[in-house]
Amino acid sequence: MEIVFDKVTKNYGPINVFEDLELKIEPGEFIFVTGPSGSGKSTLIKLILNQIKPSSGDVLINGVAINHLKSKSEIDKIRRKIGVVFQDYQLINDLTIEENIALNLDIINYPQNKILSRIDEVVKMVKLQHRHFLFPSQLSGGELQRACLARALSIEPEVILADEPTGNLDSANAWNLLKIFKDINKNLKTTIIMTTHNPDFIESLDKKIINLGKSEHGIT
């Protein structure tokens, strides 16, 4: 999945988040999005998910300007190809981890008879086997974030958007999660777009960085 920001400007009322942002994300890339609070990291994720519309410019996915899509079903189709990992997990609290993952698989119309085996696969990938039958309230922060990643991975997404996934984790758990992201990108060739504040993570991997600033932004 190729993602292009073509001169995208986003304002929230009088507040300008970014202006004329241009970037291109090729399939299989691992990209860090960094910048101070309020620089638009989460806004960038929301624009890709078409949760919000740009004030001007276009967000193109595989050449299609998604901000101009009128059909809700087209937007849903795009979202079904994207796995999302949220800082605050966004798991459904009264469903077990297994049921949370199954719900996502059901949404993409995954064959019912293969759902359980797919859940087994992904919980192993994120090292959460033997914990997937628990409810979110019964897991630690690190486990929750891995559960969230397992849900995102389950649908075999073309892109994983991770919005500050390590923000609530201790250092050991955060590094663990980063390693899992790295392995997914390397082995499955899934595009990873991760927003982070942590300069150590960025320096530890030789990956493309999108630096969003108040009035300037750059790609290194």
Added chain:
Amino acid sequence: MGLLKLTLHHIRRSPFQSAIAFLTVFTCFFILNFFLLVNRGLSGVLNHFESKPEITIFLKDGLDEAKVESIQKELASYPEVKEIRYISKEKALSLYKEMNKDNPLLTEMVTASILPASFEVSAFNPKVLEDIAQNFSSKKDIVDEIIYQKDIIQSLLSWTKIIRQSGLVLISVSVLIVFVMIFTLIGMKINNRKDEIKISRLLGASKFYVKRPFLLEGVIYGFFGSLLGFLLSFLIIYNLRSLINAFFQPIIFVSELSLFEPLLLAIEILLGILIGLSASWLGARRYIKW
């Protein structure tokens, strides 16, 4: 996670709201079915009276056969006359004896000669009977007395009409309450689960996908509420059948089981499902905004 499993999960997660929705539908269909069965009994009562001779013309003594035949011909000439029965003096005596067979004292002194012959006339249209009564009451030379049950029928008709109309109002109000209750409860449930809906939408679920469990929930309330409402009212009435029928004797107020009951059950379940589905559909349409 399958649709049914998710829907049952929703129902279990808010048991009191679910119980209220179910009880409302159940009560509505209990009343509806109770009323329909009572209404069926009332129709039986009316049919009974309508099928009985509604006018009896007692003849003067000493009329010859030719005169009696001419009266019968005149009665038959009226349109919409259902049945004309001639009760001779002898027949009247045997009927009298049959009616008083347990009291021989009443029958000992009675002979056919002291009982009048009569015509019993029933009609499809009560208006005809009125015309007959008016016409024959002026024929004093052949008619001794006319007994016309108009007042009884009129009173029965007006009571039946009142009961039917009250029943219809009661059912309409109950259906409206069920509709509003399911609509509101689905709205509350949607509000309780808005985070789940938002997350599902973000994961690519279509609007219909997130609506489906709420629609099925409405259908479940409609189905089980109407089924159990029917069964309970049916069981009560049929368990008291012999008692009720004894009270209304000789009229059969609660009739034998027939095709009517399963047909009624099917119609009520269909109606329950329709109410549940339409109320939850409107609720989901109104409240799911994400």
